[in-house]
Amino acid sequence: MEQPRHLRILRDIAAVFVTFIFMFPILWWALTSIKPISAVFDKDRVVFFDFVPTLINYAVTLLGLSRSGLAIDQGIGMGVGGAEAYDSRHAILDSVIVSIGATAVTMAVAVFAAYALSRMAFNGRAAYLNWVLGQRFMPPIAILIPLVTIYKDAGLRDNDSLYGGYLGLMMIYALMNLPIALLLMKSFFDDVPKDVDEAAMIDGATRWQSFSKVVLPMVRGGVAASAVLVFIFSWTEFLLSLFLTTSIRTVPVKIQTFVTSTGNEWGFIAALGTAAAIPSFIFILLVQRHLVRGLTLGSLKE
Amino acid sequence: MISEHPFPWLLPASALMVIFGLYPLLYAIWLSLQRKHPVTRKLAFAPTYNWSKLLGDERVWNALGNTLVYTGAALFLQLILGMAIALLLDSDRKGYGLLRAMMTLPLVIPPAVTAMMFLLMLNGSFGVLARGIIATGLLPPGFSILGTASTAMAGVLLAEVWQWTPFMVLIMLAGLRSLPKEPFEAAAIDGATATQVFFKLTLPMMSKVIAIAVLIRGIDLFRAFDYVKVMTDSGPGTATETLTSYAGRIYFGNADFPYASTIALLTLILVILVSFVFMKACKVKL
Numbered sequence: 001m002e003q004p005r006h007l008r009i010l011r012d013i014a015a016v017f018v019t020f021i022f023m024f025p026i027l028w029w030a031l032t033s034i035k036p037i038s039a040v041f042d043k044d045r046v047v048f049f050d051f052v053p054t055l056i057n058y059a060v061t062l063l064g065l066s067r068s069g070l071a072i073d074q075g076i077g078m079g080v081g082g083a084e085a086y087d088s089r090h091a092i093l094d095s096v097i098v099s100i101g102a103t104a105v106t107m108a109v110a111v112f113a114a115y116a117l118s119r120m121a122f123n124g125r126a127a128y129l130n131w132v133l134g135q136r137f138m139p140p141i142a143i144l145i146p147l148v149t150i151y152k153d154a155g156l157r158d159n160d161s162l163y164g165g166y167l168g169l170m171m172i173y174a175l176m177n178l179p180i181a182l183l184l185m186k187s188f189f190d191d192v193p194k195d196v197d198e199a200a201m202i203d204g205a206t207r208w209q210s211f212s213k214v215v216l217p218m219v220r221g222g223v224a225a226s227a228v229l230v231f232i233f234s235w236t237e238f239l240l241s242l243f244l245t246t247s248i249r250t251v252p253v254k255i256q257t258f259v260t261s262t263g264n265e266w267g268f269i270a271a272l273g274t275a276a277a278i279p280s281f282i283f284i285l286l287v288q289r290h291l292v293r294g295l296t297l298g299s300l301k302e
Numbered sequence: 303m304i305s306e307h308p309f310p311w312l313l314p315a316s317a318l319m320v321i322f323g324l325y326p327l328l329y330a331i332w333l334s335l336q337r338k339h340p341v342t343r344k345l346a347f348a349p350t351y352n353w354s355k356l357l358g359d360e361r362v363w364n365a366l367g368n369t370l371v372y373t374g375a376a377l378f379l380q381l382i383l384g385m386a387i388a389l390l391l392d393s394d395r396k397g398y399g400l401l402r403a404m405m406t407l408p409l410v411i412p413p414a415v416t417a418m419m420f421l422l423m424l425n426g427s428f429g430v431l432a433r434g435i436i437a438t439g440l441l442p443p444g445f446s447i448l449g450t451a452s453t454a455m456a457g458v459l460l461a462e463v464w465q466w467t468p469f470m471v472l473i474m475l476a477g478l479r480s481l482p483k484e485p486f487e488a489a490a491i492d493g494a495t496a497t498q499v500f501f502k503l504t505l506p507m508m509s510k511v512i513a514i515a516v517l518i519r520g521i522d523l524f525r526a527f528d529y530v531k532v533m534t535d536s537g538p539g540t541a542t543e544t545l546t547s548y549a550g551r552i553y554f555g556n557a558d559f560p561y562a563s564t565i566a567l568l569t570l571i572l573v574i575l576v577s578f579v580f581m582k583a584c585k586v587k588l
Contacts, residue, residue, distance in 0.1 A: 008395075011393075046428075112314060132319070133588055138323070175318055238414040243553070256418075256532065270422075
């Protein structure tokens with residue numbers, strides 16, 4: 001059914017306009033990150049493009065340079081304060097370690113369970129799937145308060161001994177992401193016909209060999225897509241990180257510390273926020289094809 | 303062979319769910335049955351203390367009301383916008399693929415960062431959105447949207463709707479693309495209008511997809527925390543306090559772990575109850 005030309009053009013304009021509305025906050029945020037402080041705080045008018053771009057916000061948050069030194073170099077007098085408080089390199093490192101670790105743990109645990117749930121018939125299989133799904137329904141706050149006490153006793157709140165803080169956060173992120181990873185992987189395993197493993201086992205392969213040599217390589221794409229989603233959810237998580245850790249600050253928690261009693265450091269907030277969004281943007285574009293399946297825990301396929 | 307048995311395959315996942323999920327949950331239930339002495343800070347078994355305190359606590363009802371308003375308003379807006387935008391972007395013509403890809407970007411920004419973005423844009427004196435609204439004359443100059451009890455919830459919802467409408471768009475698009483072609487061709491031959499096609503064909507055939515989207519979004523909305531914590535810190539007063547943020551305030555405030563756990567468990571019970579009824583009523587399964 002071909003639409004008339006003028007309707008098509010009208011639709012194109014509407015589609016671009018709507019997409020632009022959704023892109024606007026991101027663009028505004030990126031713009032704010034390269035504005036000098038005076039342009040952010042202008043009370044007389046909204047500054048769009050008429051400012052001298054500066055990378056000072058990135059230099060302070062990502063490279064750990066001293067703001068007062070940079071401000072004097074660039075002749076900006078405003079906002080002279082401690083530099084360490086805004087140096088976010090450690091927070092970025094914490095976030096990277098925790099997110100990668102959580103992704104590794106989640107996927108390692110989920111792939112095996114998903115294979116068994118896809119391939120083997122056993123009593124309580126449906127109940128087990130419901131238990132997994134139940135984790136997705138559980139609001140994190142329900143287990144958070146006891147977890148603080150448990151973590152404190154087990155040394156999982158901070159990095160005082162054996163990087164316990166990293167481990168603690170990784171494990172709870174693994175639990176929160178388990179339903180997505182497991183059910184998504186199960187749906188990918190379900191897509192591989194059972195004849196494939198049966199043929200391998202008739203040829204003398206054990207269950208383990210048919211899994212690791214035959215079926216797992218066939219769902220590589222699914223493993224990658226699930227891992228990316230788990231990484232993004234770990235990277236963006238806020239509540240658990242805020243409550244559970246002391247010395248570790250992931251990026252979403254760190255950025256909140258730029259809100260100070262003397263005013264919010266919008267330039268630094270925007271710079272770190274933009275920098276934190278970029279890895280997720282790249283990853284999400286890589287897994288576009290499996291995104292809907294992932295977000296609906298494998299129940300809708302594109 | 304040992305690998306023939308499901309047990310070893312399920313062991314790691316089971317261990318994770320027992321140690322980090324089930325054990326803290328049982329602990330939370332145990333905590334909710336304890337009373338924390340205000341002075342000695344010792345716990346004593348008092349099974350009904352927190353639960354009866356909860357029933358008489360006006361802030362719980364306020365937080366529950368806010369959670370329901372937040373969940374309901376966000377679901378409604380995201381569903382309508384999501385469906386409308388999905389219909390708009392569902393085209394095979396050049397460039398639409400790029401628009402659809404761009405539409406997914408808001409989803410992956412850390413919600414705590416999104417909250418900061420809107421905190422800046424809604425600032426009454428220099429925020430671009432607030433200035434825009436003020437310029438239309440709807441609000442007086444310098445008006446603080448997030449600092450005023452009557453508008454704070456709307457401000458928080460703006461961030462929520464911006465970030466998660468794309469989720470609905472994606473799911474609706476997937477639903478639209480999986481529809482069979484024949485009924486639509488038949489309707490076109492019969493001369494059905496676009497409105498008729500949408501309400502008589504598209505919507506009923508999409509009902510399963512819509513139900514799944516509502517269920518997943520609903521359970522996430524009910525635990526609302528990030529935006530209210532960052533944008534208004536549950537305020538002004540308790541105007542945007544949700545169940546999760548109230549439990550968090552008690553936890554950080556007077557450290558009454560038993561009572562905070564009780565409120566958290568109430569949230570869990572409500573999520574399970576509502577989603578169970580929803581799944582039965584709409585015959586939907588995840």
